[in-house]
Amino acid sequence: xxxxxxxxxxxxxxxxxxxxxxxxxxxVTARVRAKxxxxxxxxxxxxxxxxxxxxxxxxxxxxxxxxEITELGLLYTGFELTEHALNxxxxxxxxxxxxxxxxxxxxxxxxxxxxxxxxxxxxILRGILNHIPAEEILQTLRAGGRYPPDFWKHLIDDSKTLExxxxxxxxxxxxxxxEDLLPDFQLATAEIxxxxxxxxxxxxxxxxxxxxxxSFHNYxxxxxxxxxxKTLFLxxxxxxxxxxxRDMIIPDGTLPxxxxxxxxxxxxxxxxxxxxxxxxxYDSIRTDIETIEKTGSLAPxxxxxxxxxxxxxxxxxxxxxxxxxxxxxYLTRKRxxxxxxxxxxxxxEKGLPQDTIRGLLxxx
Amino acid sequence: MVKQxxxxxxxxxxxxxxxxxxxxxxxxxxxxxxDGLVIEFFAVLSKVKDxxxxxxxxxxxxxxxxxxxxxxDGKNAVQSAAFAIRDDPHIKIGSKNVxxxxxxxxxxxxxxxxxxxxxxxGVPGISVRIDEATDAFEQLIEDIxxxxxxxxxxxxxxxxxxxxxxxxxxxxxxxxxELKRQVxxxxxxxxxxxxxxxxxxxxxxxxQV
Numbered sequence: 001x002x003x004x005x006x007x008x009x010x011x012x013x014x015x016x017x018x019x020x021x022x023x024x025x026x027x028v029t030a031r032v033r034a035k036x037x038x039x040x041x042x043x044x045x046x047x048x049x050x051x052x053x054x055x056x057x058x059x060x061x062x063x064x065x066x067x068e069i070t071e072l073g074l075l076y077t078g079f080e081l082t083e084h085a086l087n088x089x090x091x092x093x094x095x096x097x098x099x100x101x102x103x104x105x106x107x108x109x110x111x112x113x114x115x116x117x118x119x120x121x122x123x124i125l126r127g128i129l130n131h132i133p134a135e136e137i138l139q140t141l142r143a144g145g146r147y148p149p150d151f152w153k154h155l156i157d158d159s160k161t162l163e164x165x166x167x168x169x170x171x172x173x174x175x176x177x178x179e180d181l182l183p184d185f186q187l188a189t190a191e192i193x194x195x196x197x198x199x200x201x202x203x204x205x206x207x208x209x210x211x212x213x214x215s216f217h218n219y220x221x222x223x224x225x226x227x228x229x230k231t232l233f234l235x236x237x238x239x240x241x242x243x244x245x246r247d248m249i250i251p252d253g254t255l256p257x258x259x260x261x262x263x264x265x266x267x268x269x270x271x272x273x274x275x276x277x278x279x280x281x282y283d284s285i286r287t288d289i290e291t292i293e294k295t296g297s298l299a300p301x302x303x304x305x306x307x308x309x310x311x312x313x314x315x316x317x318x319x320x321x322x323x324x325x326x327x328x329x330y331l332t333r334k335r336x337x338x339x340x341x342x343x344x345x346x347x348x349e350k351g352l353p354q355d356t357i358r359g360l361l362x363x364x
Numbered sequence: 365m366v367k368q369x370x371x372x373x374x375x376x377x378x379x380x381x382x383x384x385x386x387x388x389x390x391x392x393x394x395x396x397x398x399d400g401l402v403i404e405f406f407a408v409l410s411k412v413k414d415x416x417x418x419x420x421x422x423x424x425x426x427x428x429x430x431x432x433x434x435x436x437d438g439k440n441a442v443q444s445a446a447f448a449i450r451d452d453p454h455i456k457i458g459s460k461n462v463x464x465x466x467x468x469x470x471x472x473x474x475x476x477x478x479x480x481x482x483x484x485x486g487v488p489g490i491s492v493r494i495d496e497a498t499d500a501f502e503q504l505i506e507d508i509x510x511x512x513x514x515x516x517x518x519x520x521x522x523x524x525x526x527x528x529x530x531x532x533x534x535x536x537x538x539x540x541x542e543l544k545r546q547v548x549x550x551x552x553x554x555x556x557x558x559x560x561x562x563x564x565x566x567x568x569x570x571x572q573v
Contacts, residue, residue, distance in 0.1 A: 083439055119444070122489060126447035137447070140440040187448060191486025231488050234495060238479050248487050299432065302492040339436060346435035352428070360436055 023105025025322045032330040038064050042363045053349045057082050065089050082345040090338045094144035108324050111205035116145030118198045120152050122191050196250050199224050212323030215316045224253035226309045232263050233298050236272040284308050307362050336362045370546050372553030384543045391535040398528045400463050405521045415511045426500035433493040445494045448484035465524045467517040477502040
């Protein structure tokens with residue numbers, strides 16, 4: 001590799017400082033396209049549907065999950081082995097993509113993957129507040145986020161109380177959010193603030209300087225809508241007071257303030273559904289909503305909303321092949337694949353009916 | 365029962381007759397109590413049967429919900445949500461009197477099942493599947509508490525019916541017949557004394573003549 005002269009290096013550094021650095025989009029998207037080809041297809045899922053847990057584990061042991069299955073084979077068996085291997089593979093894939101991305105692409109991906117860190121932080125706060133042993137908390141953490149596993153390990157080891165944990169987070173943006181809630185710390189409020197921070201931070205990181213980035217922006221806005229709709233479904237179904245619901249809403253979604261107010265203030269669940277009919281999203285969940293009264297479960301409706309949202313990334317990625325969208329699409333597909341395989345293994349182990357398992361699967 | 369020596373006197377006869385009448389009244393009352401307890405037992409039994417089958421159904425439902433939550437969201441997510449709720453359910457137990465039998469009663473029912481905003485975790489970040497599994501298990505615990513109340517009541521009623529049955533049987537087949545035998549013995553003895561007296565009087569009268 002030719003060495004740059006000192007002058008050239010200085011100029012490059014100066015340009016990088018002044019201008020937002022460009023990401024290595026062609027390289028990352030090419031790597032991601034190659035990885036995407038390894039993802040399982042619907043035909044494979046159809047075959048897996050008729051296998052038992054051990055056959056599924058064996059199948060995974062011969063696929064891209066081979067390394068993790070071999071590594072963890074001595075520690076776990078059956079479904080436990082499948083779940084741990086899937087999680088480890090997903091986390092290492094996320095980290096791998098994050099490592100080979102550069103510039104603004106890296107920043108956006110790191111911001112996107114910070115959702116894993118927020119999940120870890122929530123788990124740690126729950127654990128510390130309820131005196132869960134450190135070992136148990138450590139086992140439930142994810143390793144796919146911006147912060148390395150050692151960071152979380154030190155946080156757990158050094159924090160005997162909530163105040164210790166907040167002090168330990170001094171150099172992170174979470175410190176201010178959590179410190180504001182002292183002394184009457186409410187876990188639920190802290191979790192809502194962390195979710196709101198995550199989306200606000202992510203939207204700030206995505207610079208809407210290109211069509212692709214604007215699409216990504218819209219994707220995140222629609223994800224906020226999904227989170228808010230899910231909150232509304234859950235709270236209205238249990239008749240939670242509008243004042244309490246209002247505090248749970250994540251800002252920056254695409255739903256207009258008036259619509260949100262109408263949905264929040266609906267006197268009961270029937271009126272809420274009537275208000276929901278005015279939204280375009282209603283058409284995609286119409287059939288699932290009809291089952292709520294019969295089954296007493298919101299899960300199929302929310303799952304339909306989630307499926308709809310997960311597939312949005314795929315549609316946008318085709319329009320902008322050299323942008324962050326194919327990367328996000330791949331991360332989403334990877335998450336779906338891990339989820340699908342877990343559904344298959346767990347469902348088979350616990351004897352869930354084949355139709356139920358099929359209904360839970362998401363196939364892009 | 366050790367047989368007591370019975371004095372064949374008129375006063376003893378009156379005492380025993382009074383005891384028989386008291387025991388017969390008690391026997392009648394205890395029989396009525398036993399019948400009442402049996403009616404109450406069958407009422408509680410149907411409740412126990414209902415709650416038992418509800419527990420089985422709710423347990424199956426909760427298991428399926430938990431399986432779906434673990435499958436879709438993963439074991440770690442479910443465990444993380446479980447960390448948010450660590451307070452053990454508190455129930456207040458009182459007591460009520462059912463025909464002299466003290467049975468437990470839960471003073472505040474429905475304290476385990478909580479609304480989604482009272483479960484400790486933040487609603488926007490929680491999966492609907494995990495929340496539904498939580499809800500199903502809370503319902504199951506409420507059913508178990510109710511079942512514990514009904515089954516304890518049932519057990520105490522059975523004990524009381526057993527005790528009652530023993531007393532009724534003892535009165536009916538042992539004590540009252542024994543007392544009646546004593547009455548018959550005293551009456552026979554008194555009649556014999558009476559006859560002896562009459563005979564003695566006739567003999568005295570005859571010798572005087």
